[in-house]
Amino acid sequence: MRALALLAAALALAAATPAAASVMVVGNDIAVDCSKAAFAGRFDSQSIQTCTRALQEDRLDRRDRAGTLVNRGVMLTRAKDYGAARADLDRAADLEPTLGEAFVNRGVVMMADRDYAQALAEIERGLSLGVDEPAKAYYNRALVHESLDDAKSAWLDYRRAQELAPEWEAPRRQLTRFTVSKP
Secondary structure, eight states, rough: OOOHHHHHHHHHHHOOOOOOOOOOOOHHHHHHHHHHHHTTTTSHHHHHHHHHHHHHHHHHOOHHHHHHHHHHHHHHTTTTTHOOOOOOOOHHHHTTOOHHHHHHHHHHHHHHHTHHHHHHHHHHHHHHHSSSSSHHHHHHHHHHHHHHHHHHHHHHHHHHHHHHTTOOOHHHHHHTTTTHHHH
16 A cells, blocks of 8 residues: 555656746847746747847846856756756856856756756755745755655645745645645
């Protein structure tokens, strides 16, 4: 019976999709289009190419260049091109080491590579730096905690994600898998 419960939990976790944290760019037109596409959840080749064009053609300040790299990295992660996503997120973190989204998203890529301990460290670093969408960071950290068999921490992070974004269905759906009892 316990094996069946563990299998059900593993299948539910596998079905859970990490949440990407995009960066709002207010710079030039192409970079803004890249940002809008990332926030809209797009990852088609045309959207990725828009980000590439922004990086090549727009005169971006350091933060907007790093944000555009994060946004393209988010799209590449969604497209499951983890190597290219990691390269963009590494460049973004090097360029703007205070951009929390670079670290949270790099943690998502590490989660895809099953490097859970490093993923946890990256997401925590991103949270400590501050992110525009902390609910997504807490949700991703919950996924990592579950992968590390830390159900209590996972539950706490799913709950925090739900508190921060009560309209978001994903954390609420994950919380229904838990049974909480007091000692």
